Amino acid sequence: MISKFTSIQGNSREYYTLLMSLMALAGIGILTFFYIEVNGHGVTGMNNKVVWGLPHIFAISLLVMASGALNLASMATVFAHNHFKQFRRFSAFLSIALLVGGLMVLVLDLGRPERMLLTMVHMNFKSMFTWNVFLYSGFVVLCFFYLWAMMSNEKFVKLSGSAAFAGRVILTTGTGSIFGVIHAREVFHSAITAPTFIAVSLTSGTAICALLLVYTYRKTKRQLDDKLIFGMRNMLLFFTLMVFYLMAVEKFTKSYSPSFYEVETWLLTGPWAWLYWGGIVIIGLLTPLYILSHKTWGSDINGIMVAAIAAIIGEVSFVAHTLLAGQTYPFNPFPGYEVSSSFQDGSVGNYVPAMPELLLGLGGVAVAGLIYVLGIKFFRLLPKKGEAPESWTPWNP
Amino acid sequence: MTMDRRTVLGVGGAIAAGAMVAPGLRLIAAPAPKGADAGARWAMLIDVSKCGDDCTDCTTACATENNIPQIEDESRQIQYIRKITIKDKTGKKPDQSLPVLCNHCENPPCVDVCPTTASFIRPDGLVLVDKHRCIGCRYCMIACPYKARSLVYHENTTAAEQLNREVPIRAKGVVEKCSFCVHRIDKGEQPACVEACDKKSGAMLFGDINDPESEISKKLASVNSRTIRDDLGLKPHVHYTNL
Numbered sequence: 001m002i003s004k005f006t007s008i009q010g011n012s013r014e015y016y017t018l019l020m021s022l023m024a025l026a027g028i029g030i031l032t033f034f035y036i037e038v039n040g041h042g043v044t045g046m047n048n049k050v051v052w053g054l055p056h057i058f059a060i061s062l063l064v065m066a067s068g069a070l071n072l073a074s075m076a077t078v079f080a081h082n083h084f085k086q087f088r089r090f091s092a093f094l095s096i097a098l099l100v101g102g103l104m105v106l107v108l109d110l111g112r113p114e115r116m117l118l119t120m121v122h123m124n125f126k127s128m129f130t131w132n133v134f135l136y137s138g139f140v141v142l143c144f145f146y147l148w149a150m151m152s153n154e155k156f157v158k159l160s161g162s163a164a165f166a167g168r169v170i171l172t173t174g175t176g177s178i179f180g181v182i183h184a185r186e187v188f189h190s191a192i193t194a195p196t197f198i199a200v201s202l203t204s205g206t207a208i209c210a211l212l213l214v215y216t217y218r219k220t221k222r223q224l225d226d227k228l229i230f231g232m233r234n235m236l237l238f239f240t241l242m243v244f245y246l247m248a249v250e251k252f253t254k255s256y257s258p259s260f261y262e263v264e265t266w267l268l269t270g271p272w273a274w275l276y277w278g279g280i281v282i283i284g285l286l287t288p289l290y291i292l293s294h295k296t297w298g299s300d301i302n303g304i305m306v307a308a309i310a311a312i313i314g315e316v317s318f319v320a321h322t323l324l325a326g327q328t329y330p331f332n333p334f335p336g337y338e339v340s341s342s343f344q345d346g347s348v349g350n351y352v353p354a355m356p357e358l359l360l361g362l363g364g365v366a367v368a369g370l371i372y373v374l375g376i377k378f379f380r381l382l383p384k385k386g387e388a389p390e391s392w393t394p395w396n397p
Numbered sequence: 398m399t400m401d402r403r404t405v406l407g408v409g410g411a412i413a414a415g416a417m418v419a420p421g422l423r424l425i426a427a428p429a430p431k432g433a434d435a436g437a438r439w440a441m442l443i444d445v446s447k448c449g450d451d452c453t454d455c456t457t458a459c460a461t462e463n464n465i466p467q468i469e470d471e472s473r474q475i476q477y478i479r480k481i482t483i484k485d486k487t488g489k490k491p492d493q494s495l496p497v498l499c500n501h502c503e504n505p506p507c508v509d510v511c512p513t514t515a516s517f518i519r520p521d522g523l524v525l526v527d528k529h530r531c532i533g534c535r536y537c538m539i540a541c542p543y544k545a546r547s548l549v550y551h552e553n554t555t556a557a558e559q560l561n562r563e564v565p566i567r568a569k570g571v572v573e574k575c576s577f578c579v580h581r582i583d584k585g586e587q588p589a590c591v592e593a594c595d596k597k598s599g600a601m602l603f604g605d606i607n608d609p610e611s612e613i614s615k616k617l618a619s620v621n622s623r624t625i626r627d628d629l630g631l632k633p634h635v636h637y638t639n640l
Contacts, residue, residue: 040549040550040551040552040569040570041533041548041550041569041570042473042550042551042569046548046550047470047472047473047550048472048473048474048475048476048538048544048546048547048548049472049544051535051538051539051548052535052539110532110533110534110570111531111532111533111534111535111548111549111569111570111571111572112531112532112533112570112571113532113533115513115530115531115532115533116532118513118515118530118532119512119513119532122513122514122515122530123512123513123514124508124509124511124512124513124514126508126509126510127509127510127511127512127536128510128536129510129511129512129534129536130512133512141410144406144409144410145410147406147410148406148407148410151406178536182506182510182539182540183506183542183629184506184540184541184542184626184629185539185540185542188539327539331544333481333497333542333543333544333625333626334481334483334625335626336485336486337483337484337485337486338483338484338486339481339482339483339484340481340482340484341479341480341481341482341497342471342474342476342479342480343471343474343476343479343544344471344472345479345481345497345544349472350472379406
């Protein structure tokens with residue numbers, strides 16, 4: 001059923017314009033890194049209350065999306081959903097691309113990035129960060145193994161694909177746990193944080209795959225059966241409901257606990273409430289749910305693309321809200337008292353992102369994009385024709 | 398030399414595999430902590446009733462002792478010790494002003510989360526930061542329930558003649574915090590804040606709580622005291638009385 005995998009020609013003016021734009025953006029990102037390195041984090045908008053700013057939002061969003069991008073491959077290899085078998089290579093490769101982009105931003109935003117090797121020689125296995133160093137690099141290895149098996153040795157596909165699937169679940173659990181394990185911060189500490197991160201990765205990863213597939217096939221004038229995108233639409237619909245459910249359960253559980261009244265009220269009505277209601281609820285959850293289950297829009301490829309973009313905005317909003325609301329929540333070492341000091345105790349933390357942060361973050365997105373754009377030119381990642389069997393009819397709204 | 402695409406993937410995988418395995422290799426052994434008395438456990442007792450509302454002698458002495466530059470932007474000012482005003486929400490108690498600093502916890506969450514062991518606990522209970530090993534990831538700042546840590550946002554440009562040569566300055570990009578003036582403790586002296594406070598109100602008492610004969614041990618045994626956020630189970634070593 002699957003037509004032959006081919007690389008794209010990649011010699012059009014449009015292709016080179018895209019390539020040059022991405023290279024320019026990545027170059028600006030690298031220059032920005034040197035600018036921050038020379039001048040220190042004083043050139044960012046961060047302060048001693050908000051120490052993880054826009055670069056972390058970019059980095060974590062890319063990392064969460066990277067693990068979700070493996071969905072299509074896992075659907076075929078692990079869940080025997082063979083219609084997506086033709087996108088396994090694309091899916092695993094995209095995971096690597098997004099992961100590399102995200103990791104680049106994460107590392108370059110360190111206060112002392114030149115000491116990164118220290119994490120390799122002085123390890124603290126109690127640290128969730130240390131675990132994540134292994135999880136991120138381990139996931140890249142598993143994706144390479146999986147790609148190699150798909151291209152060269154089919155008998156290892158099941159093993160490598162299953163290992164990569166397990167890896168992505170553990171990876172996102174690790175990323176969510178960076179926040180979930182923080183006992184001292186009411187906003188972060190929760191056992192449900194990691195599963196919510198997994199659900200969010202499923203939505204954003206599926207969304208980015210759908211977007212890039214449609215975009216790539218349209219731009220290269222190749223054929224892509226709409227039914228395949230409808231199948232992905234159904235996955236996106238299901239995953240969005242999953243995010244909705246997990247977030248509702250968390251809010252419900254915390255609202256039942258008097259010790260969380262104050263923080264939960266603040267999250268839903270405080271200065272970052274617009275990001276919660278606007279970014280996560282309206283754009284990230286309700287918009288995709290409405291479009292994807294709409295009789296006409298849900299059956300229109302452009303409608304599905306809008307829903308996919310909304311799901312990605314929702315993912316970034318989720319990460320941004322977790323980070324910014326968590327750090328700016330009025331810090332109070334004396335529960336039961338009102339506190340004030342010259343160190344922002346008891347007051348809402350200020351944070352206005354600065355241009356270098358944005359440019360560094362966009363540099364990471366550009367690097368991920370570059371890897372993808374070069375990947376489809378130099379590797380045979382996609383079939384010339386994306387086909388679905390006649391007998392398969394995905395559910396339609 | 399040309400490589401086919403499979404070779405490129407194989408080489409890429411091998412590099413990634415190397416990156417995964419490398420963290421497990423210890424190329425340089427961590428140096429053993431020096432100068433710490435494993436039998437001691439340093440702690441502080443602060444009598445809040447003696448702490449003046451407007452007095453900042455402890456914070457000033459700390460900044461001078463530890464070469465902390467004063468900058469305009471309060472949100473980025475490095476603070477090892479700060480004065481906090483607390484107001485009882487029920488209005489039954491008068492407002493109080495008290496110093497808050499690193500609590501040198503027995504179970505420090507900052508040490509737990511530090512990926513490079515730059516944050517570490519000495520055998521005598523002092524929680525310190527190795528400025529050469531800190532990569533500036535700021536995870537310790539997220540994990541600290543006392544907000545006792547600061548990132549160095551700008552290079553310290555204090556003139557050399559104004560610096561205390563016993564305390565090295567920290568370059569931008571690392572996280573720093575109160576060390577209980579470890580350099581003074583190791584010489585048998587009191588932390589700078591305690592010394593400054595002694596000259597004024599004597600609200601701070603510092604010593605070894607493992608020594609039953611120390612003044613702080615006797616005082617802790619005879620007064621009601623509490624620690625901040627004791628609900629977290631971190632066993633902090635800054636105690637407050639008359640709070």
